[in-house]
Amino acid sequence: AQRVTQPEKLLSVFKGAPVELKCNYSYSGSPELFWYVQYSRQRLQLLLRHISRESIKGFTADLNKGETSFHLKKPFAQEEDSAMYYCALSDFGNEKLTFGTGTRLTIIP
Amino acid sequence: GAGVSQSPRYKVAKRGQDVALRCDPISGHVSLFWYQQALGQGPEFLTYFQNEAQLDKSGLPSDRFFAERPEGSVSTLKIQRTQQEDSAVYLCASSSSGTGTSEQFFGPGTRLTVL
Numbered sequence: 676a677q678r679v680t681q682p683e684k685l686l687s688v689f690k691g692a693p694v695e696l697k698c699n700y701s702y703s704g705s706p707e708l709f710w711y712v713q714y715s716r717q718r719l720q721l722l723l724r725h726i727s728r729e730s731i732k733g734f735t736a737d738l739n740k741g742e743t744s745f746h747l748k749k750p751f752a753q754e755e756d757s758a759m760y761y762c763a764l765s766d767f768g769n770e771k772l773t774f775g776t777g778t779r780l781t782i783i784p
Numbered sequence: 785g786a787g788v789s790q791s792p793r794y795k796v797a798k799r800g801q802d803v804a805l806r807c808d809p810i811s812g813h814v815s816l817f818w819y820q821q822a823l824g825q826g827p828e829f830l831t832y833f834q835n836e837a838q839l840d841k842s843g844l845p846s847d848r849f850f851a852e853r854p855e856g857s858v859s860t861l862k863i864q865r866t867q868q869e870d871s872a873v874y875l876c877a878s879s880s881s882g883t884g885t886s887e888q889f890f891g892p893g894t895r896l897t898v899l
Contacts, residue, residue, distance in 0.1 A: 679826075684824075718787075718788075718890045718891065718892050718893070719827070719875065719890040720889075720890065721887050721888070724887075761826050761827070763826075770815055770817070770832065770879060770881070770886070770888070771817070771829050771832055771840060772817075772819075772827070772829065772888065773829065774819075774826030774827045774828070775826050776824070776825055776826045777825075777826050
């Protein structure tokens with residue numbers, strides 16, 4: 676069965692410091708990995724996906740198949756990055772998403 | 785254009801009551817998903833439609849849960865004889881693709897509280 680693990684429920688980082696949100700997964704097939712974000716009083720929205728290889732709002736994430744990880748990183752945190760972040764995976768060709776339990780990121784001014 | 789909408793936004797039900805939750809996907813979106821999000825947890829998959837066909841209902845927790853999308857647009861998630869463990873936020877999402885993976889757009893959710 677597929678599983679996504681986000682080991683940190685809460686993470687506080689000072690503004691301007693680097694951010695890393697951890698995500699590990701277990702899946703035997705060919706997963707597609709995503710990061711979704713939910714800002715205060717807003718709906719869940721896609722931040723980035725590994726196949727796009729894009730940097731969104733300064734965030735990047737690299738899929739490491741050897742370590743089965745998809746950590747989210749940003750070199751310099753901004754106050755507007757405070758939000759709930761969910762890592763998710765799906766199998767290629769199957770749109771069903773499996774989510775982790777989420778990490779609440781708080782940026783300290 | 786409007787995004788995914790859900791109604792009601794909040795629902796309080798007494799244990800044993802039936803409830804119906806509605807989802808209006810983005811116009812033209814082929815795929816529609818329902819997820820259940822318990823407090824402190826990530827969303828968990830319930831069921832998936834491609835147009836009017838329910839292709840996957842493996843996440844429905846019991847036969848008290850039933851979903852339909854009769855005309856391939858609006859969907860309703862019905863929960864019969866609600867129990868306290870059904871208390872959660874129910875999220876609906878839609879995507880434009882019927883094959884492969886494309887971005888899922890989420891609604892605001894319906895918060896169900898069963899007393």
